[in-house]
Amino acid sequence: MTTFLRVAGLVVRKDLTVEVRSREIVYTTIFFAVSCVLVFAFALVREGRPLEDAAAGIMWISVAFAGTLALGRTFERERHSETLRALMLAPASRPALYVGKLVGIVLLLLVVEAVLVPLVGLLFHAPIGSSPFRLAALLVLGTIGFSAVGTLFAAMLVRARSRDVMLPILLYPITIPVIIAGVRGTAALFEPVPAVDLADMWMALLAFFDIVFVTLALWTFEPLMTE
């Protein structure tokens, strides 16, 4: 168990070091997410002003789109020097490698969300401060669910053709429950009187999803990555 955590920790530290140095993925992903939000804000208008009810949906869609790009870029980087192969060659536990990569992606997306949430609050007058802990919990759980499936698929796709378009094709249908739960839960929290019970229920669903799919990913990572 300690080796597992040690290996995962190694991968996370390495990814963070690389990212902190170049900051390429972080900057571009944040900017893309912000652009998404703006595009949607302009597209979904009523009486010449952005639709305030759409705040929750727009936020999660932007995270999903930005997340897909971030996943693609992260694994493209690994593909560049075939370093993913080097990781597979090591005697380290493969699921540990997966967890390391997953944590890295989740952290990256959480940073993006930290920028996005205040922006959404600003543009759509959304009450992001009304239940901050629940909102944070929803975001964390949803991000984990989305990233769990995304990291697995993106890692598999490193060796495939048409990988840029394949990732969204594979990822979005599977993560629709995450989007539904995230959006509805967030919308519940953005109500004038936050519907906390409803939000809690969606959180429970997300937690279940996370458990099931992280487990499934841990199981299938090794057979999928070996040719």
Add this chain to the structure above:
Amino acid sequence: MIVDFTEVAVRDVSRHYGRRRALAKVTLECRSGEVLGLLGPNGAGKSTLLAILATLLAPSAGEVRYGTATASQAGAGLRAKLGFLSHDLHLYPELTARENLVFFARLYGIAEVQASVRTALERAGLSARADDFVAGFSRGMRQRLALERSLLHQPRLLLLDEPFTGLDDASVDALVERLCGLRAEGRIIVVVTHDLDVAERLLDKVAVLKDGRLVAFDHAHGRIREHYRAHVAKGQGQ
């Protein structure tokens, strides 16, 4: 469970992708203290065979035995005894030389990380550049670093995919000397190369692949050019 072995045996190994055959019933072996060279024209299957030896690919048929165990029997412990120097070098350009080595040393669970890394940097001649980013290194420097990285964990079997390509003469000499040293330590070394001069200086055994088939497997001394002319040069109109 760390596995150690003194011989690598490839028995009737085939590998195909759909209807394209990459390797057809290749049989060869290599022992401790021997350097085996894989020669052949491009697309002959040399890199595929190397990848199979490195357990990155599974053969479609046949088996590879490391000592008495196959890859699936030996499990993860086998990978602790394999070193692979790929053409892509497997280095993180955004990290420094030292950070690259430290990362892989820790990943392989090496006991004395700092000491091993220091020694590796010295051997690679990069102690002065240890804290510079790999992105700024020349091909030769990266190669030296990558070689030391693949040796950090004292692998029994060392696999090198065209390590001499793109190196100047001095670097080639240094690499040949290093490999001879490793051979003297009892490692098993398998090298893919196009360079006949180097081959003559270095190899104990030579295997020539053509279209996925093993067309020659022999002791190297004095025979390399002969085999090369017979099987490889023919197809290239030399």
Add this chain to the structure above:
Amino acid sequence: MNKAYSVLVLAAIVLFAVAPAVVAQTPLESTMGLVQKIFYYHVPSAMAMFLAALVCGVASAVYLFKGRPGADRLAAAAAELAVVFGLIVLVTGPLWARKAWGVWWQWDARLTSTLLMWMIFVACLLVRRFGGAGAEKLGAAMALFGMANVPFVYISVNIWRTLHPTTAVIPKLPGGMRGPFWFCAVSFMLLFGLLLALRVRLEERRADVEQLYLMADHE
């Protein structure tokens, strides 16, 4: 396989030939009248689709963890059939909805979940076709994840939908309809089984051809 197969094909032909007559003499449903009879093809197709999905999921798991190429062939065939029968469901559904409720699409939990599952299997097929070498494993993972997703999709869509107003409820099945329904269900299941067997055989032949190419190349 051939003798039994021909008999079953004959049986399927007979069943489908008789089916319209069987369906025609079922009692008319009170609110929707004639249109409701689409149900006799709509629901069995859905059953066939979910059966295909289940077969694909299980075969994919076997392929991923045991590596048997036969399992991969079965998964590929089942994925295709899931898409085909799913298409039937998704076309007959709106046709029915249009006539019965006046709208083409109804965010009904079942229909929406079916749409999502269908998309997952289309994605499976796309990745097999365009993913390059090694794409079968990707397709298998997709099918497996799709299977694991079924409860989540259904629950989340169900709860999501109840926040919207609904306009209809799928009726309970009265006596005179039960017989013809199961008749059609059996017909569709038989059709599914036959198509699956045929498709798997096609994949096996394809694998044989590849083997022959490899052997010829050896000379």
